[in-house]
Amino acid sequence: MKITMAHGSGGKATAELIEDIFEKSFHNPVLAKMEDSAVVPGAEKIAVTTDSFVVTPLFFPGGDIGRLSVCGTVNDLLMSGAKPRYLTCGFILEEGADTEELKKIAAPMAETASEAGVSIVAGDTKVVEGKGGIYINTAGVGFVPPDASLSAASCEEGDVILLSGNLGDHHAAILSERMNIRNTIQSDCAPLNEMVNALLKSGVKVKAMRDVTRGGLGTVLNEFAGASSCCMELEETAIPVSAQVRGFCEILGLDPLYMGNEGKMTAVVAAGDAQKALACMKKSRYGKNAAIIGKVVSGEPGTVLLRTPIGGTRIVTVLYGEGLPRIC
């Protein structure tokens, strides 16, 4: 069935669409009440975030807009030390969108939400004129433990920088689909609950962590270096990038340091905890290629340096320019 303006009317067609696809997929007691707002138990400190997803194509190797819309928001909550609990989702559908496609998006959304331990407790649907496009906004609520003390501003000389796996997979997978390039690159789109929980539970002193999404690792580490007024030094050879993505980047002139990811995080930990943190990451479901990629050194505050394979050193800046539009 094709979406028509009637599906956004708020009447019978809207109710049927919600019941048939969203309620069925996301079913839980809070949502089932179908009230104007979801009423849920709370905590002393909560984390709140929101993200909109406009990726093209809607389905790509390794994921789809549904899984992405859960991972993006869940990972943002995790990075502030929160335990993700609730999501809301808003669908903006263009006239002509297909309900079969919607079902194929709602199913992995529900699966990913379940993997990430969150319930989708409220939602909204709007229909606009257009050519069958589908856009999703999710907002997330997480509970923050009273002792959480993560901050981009707490990195100090001697600390070690870890990365949870290969860079650039999501970006390269999306670009390959758009350019019709055949390869087996898969998006890394994943919720990082297991990894973050393991890290925080292990007793490792995590100073700062962040998921490495749009803007790439280069941008994230510059934010850390700036907020902490410290100098970071990376070893280019230690930064994991798959052979396929590396080749892809060489052909297209891309730099993995600025490519977007949807299931990768970087963490800065005290030097003594580095090996323990690495082991935690490597043991978790999405972290088998995790690596120690650099450290905080004495040097010009606010800068990120990269030692190149041939022994040169260059400065890594934030991403300038456009990057790639609509990858998430």
Added chain:
Amino acid sequence: MTDIQSYLNAYDGPPLRLMEVCGTHTAQISRCGITGMLSPAVRMISGPGCPVCVTVTAYIDKLVALSMEPENVVVTFGDMLRVPGGSRNLNDAKATGGHVRMVYSPLDTLKLAADDPARTYIFAAVGFETTAPVYTMLLEEAISNGISNVKILTSLKTMPPVIDWICKNQGGVDGFLAPGHVSVITGSRIFEPLSEKYGIPFAVAGFEGPQILAAIYALVRKNGKAGVMNLYPGAVTEEGNRTAQKMVDKYFAPCDAAWRGMGGIPDSGLLLREEYARFDAGSAGLNDDRGANAHCRCAQVLTGAVSPNECPLFGSSCTPQTPQGACMVSMEGSCYTYFTNMRKR
């Protein structure tokens, strides 16, 4: 490789200024941190090898004007969108109703045109010897599939004449890191007359860090004496790619061309031949070059007369977010590369 590195680091002979002509080399030298590995006596300077950077404002203005006509769609690589014209760039045009589409390959133009026969799709065909063959493929395909609503607006340029211009008008270059991609098409022999005429060495280089270092080493060892060395033999032959050369010759003829900052250089461009003029969207005579900002020193940067960081606008009013000149737009532009790598030399 370690020997080469220590030699280049310790070199204390006569000071040498080596020009990397190709934008990809400029970017790679920054990415690998190569300048920091060289003795202060060896200075790398960037040349006119970024196609977007050497494009004059009249060309951008023409693209903008074409995009505003309802029956046209201008199709371009992403880099071109932000290159400043006389007053507006293509992004500005797009925001005010101009028809501009960004693609990753010129051949994408064919599908766009086939799906929308009522409008003419005009590809912004900039580039050097390397890209010219791709445009001939576009035209071949358009002809064989009977797609008549495709045109190109060309600003195609060739390398030897501009290298000649630099040697003759400016000098001060003790060796050229010759462009690898261009040489794949043209062959390394194309640089021999220039090398003999000016008594300057040329080293054709690949794009990996070690390949670039090896080429710099070869140039330093030559110590300003003539000779063409092919250090990219896996990809470059003396004769080059004959098939590509024939295709370019079939469609294009040499013409005088205007270069940003350098003015007109005889026979340094390519224009569609008479028999294919129906594919030309009006490329001849686009010579005006009036930069929006009078203080922009792109012109001198492109010929290696000054380093990007010697321009008064560099890093202040001119950054990748607010480029005043074309060299700050393209990822292979010298100013962009210096800025994003905070290169000091």
